[in-house]
Amino acid sequence: MKSPDFIARYTEVQRAMEKTIHSWSLNSLQKDIQTSKKAVQSVIQQDKQLGGGK
Numbered sequence: 001m002k003s004p005d006f007i008a009r010y011t012e013v014q015r016a017m018e019k020t021i022h023s024w025s026l027n028s029l030q031k032d033i034q035t036s037k038k039a040v041q042s043v044i045q046q047d048k049q050l051g052g053g054k
Helices: 004-049
Strands: none
Touching: none
16 A cells, blocks of 8 residues: 555645646637637738728
8 A cells, every 4th residue: 555645745746737737728728819819800900901891
């Protein structure tokens, strides 16, 4: 059987990894949202330049 110290440390490391992965996921999502916003703004700008949206 594993020692309580090992189990406590394993749990601590597991939680830290989960937080890190969650943080990476949020950062990736934020970057994707910014990219999407830029793409939409570009389409709107091009539409205006071509005389659309009147």
